[in-house]
Amino acid sequence: LRTYEGGTPGPTLRARPGDVLRLTLVNGLPPNRDPMPRDINHPHHFNTTNVHFHGLHVSPSGIADNVLRPMAPGQTYEIEIAIPADHPRGTYWYHPHNHGSADVQIASGMAGALIVAGDFDDVPEIAAARERVLVLNEVLFDYLGTIETYDTVWPEAVPRFLSVNGQREPIIRLRPGEVQRWRIVQAAHEDNLRLGLDGHDLHVIAYDGIQHSRIDRLESLVMAPGQRADVLVRAGTPGTYLLQALPNDQGYPSPTGPLARVEVAGEPLPMSLPARLPAGPLAPIGDDELTGSRQLTFTALEPEVPATATYQEFAFLIDGRRFDPNRVDQRISLGAVEEWTVINDHHDEHVFHIHTNPFQVTKINDEPLAEPVWRDTVIVPRDGSLTFRSRFLDFSGKTVLHCHMMNHEELGMMQLVAIGDAG
Ligand SMILES: [Cu+2]
Structure with missing residues (x-):
């Protein structure tokens, strides 16, 4: 590997x-x-x-x-x-x-x-929490322990399992009452994961590295490939709890199974969760700041029986075309502030990611969010849409936007973006 x-x-x-x-x-x-x-x-x-x-x-x-x-x-x-x-x-x-x-x-x-580094340094309950970095992956390889042809990846012919920091079901230790801060990186190459920790809520304090201005207390958290979440966990009574990928529907079933064993043991260490978070680092984008808008459509061409088909029978498209490194698809002025709507005309979820500038998600399926959230990677619901606003600041140049389900990216679901005077 x-x-x-x-x-x-x-x-x-x-x-x-x-x-x-x-x-x-x-x-x-x-x-x-x-x-x-x-x-x-x-x-x-x-x-x-x-x-x-x-x-x-x-x-x-x-x-x-x-x-x-x-x-x-x-x-x-x-x-x-x-x-x-x-x-x-x-x-x-x-x-x-x-x-x-x-x-x-x-x-x-x-x-x-x-x-x-330095996020939430001014929140004593978070600064005091032990930090862990958890990189999630979905591991696969053939019977020789290699990936030398794409047929190993698709169709899903070989066993695959979930890993945390390269290990299968590692043990994470907390003391009763202890608060830990987990920096979770969803690095699986192609599937969403719905995370849940038995007997415990997940308190999300940041999405995609951008401080959230309130704590989202969740029983489970769906993470798309490429997304990050900073989560506070407060350990309950002594025992062993599973951190696992729970059943989730992304158009087809997401992977499920154990990720880690969380062992709560030892002397109690009573710690508290913060009552509130400071305002996030990025100001909301108001209507009067917008300089333009655009729309993108994600689609797929697939065979009649997708589960058994080879990858050559699929194509993943944005605005009806596959990636061409010699064609600029989106030209954006440096300093532009735009509202984009990404339409997913496919019965499976896709994951929008653009390089260089984060964006503020404002609507899902045309429904305004009560609290818009800043991200750099986001699920576009199947047969649905997603609306965000972004400032294209500071950096000109050629880069890309794409689906972060990397199999879709490889099979065409990517566009070339030119910001400012680039190409
Ligand atoms: Cu996709």
Whole structure:
């Protein structure tokens, strides 16, 4: 399997607003054996990679967060990410994003957390809580322990299981009454997960690394691939509780099963949850700030019996077309503030993600949300729609938007975006 630093997940990177991250990527994977396919929207060149810094508001160009820059096997690349001094602090992540190989590499466990530190430092109950980083993945490989053809991924012919930090059902320990803060990264390559912890509520304090201004107390939390959630857990009475992926319908059943065993034991450690949270870092976008709007439509072409079909029988489209690296689909002025509606004309859920700028989700299925939420990755309901507002600030350049179910991305569900005077 392909990994960062020989294991999964990759090392957790920690930075502060104003830092410059300088990374050297040594692509130690062997040469690609397959020729460049005639159809670039079929998976290929599994040993070519690159790195995306998911959720960061940084330059998408040059040697920064540039996912259009392939990194060939046997070569070494410098990467430099300048994090703005006013960047929201929180839980982000990094993963490969080379079109053709990203899905297989993420499924192999190439993913790691990136924390822009200092979020909630001013909330004593959160600052006092022990922090854990939980990177979730759905692991699959063939009977040789490899993924060397896309037929291993699709159709779902090989066993797969859920993992937390590269382990199957690890033990997470808390003392009775203890509050812990879990930074959860949903790094599974293609499926949503509905998380639940037996006997405990999940208190969400941030979505996609952006501080929420209130605590969402949930019995279960649906996380799409690419999403993050910061969650407070207050341990109950001594015992062993399962953190698990519960049944969920994403158009077809999401994976289910145990993720971790939570052991509550030892001397009580009474801690309290915060009564309230401070205002989030990003101001809401009002009607008078908007400079334009646009609409995108996600669709899929699929065979009559999808469950047994091969991947070549599917195509995933945005506005009726598959990804073309030579065609700019969305041109956006630098400084624009826009309202976008993403329509999902398919009976399965899809997951909208755009690089460089987060967005404020305002409506689901045309119904206004009581409290709009800032995100960078969001489920577009099946046969439904999603509306958000975004400011395209600070960085011009070419980048992408796509479905974060990475199998769909590989099979075409991605668009090229040009912000400002780029291309
Ligand atoms: Cu999709």
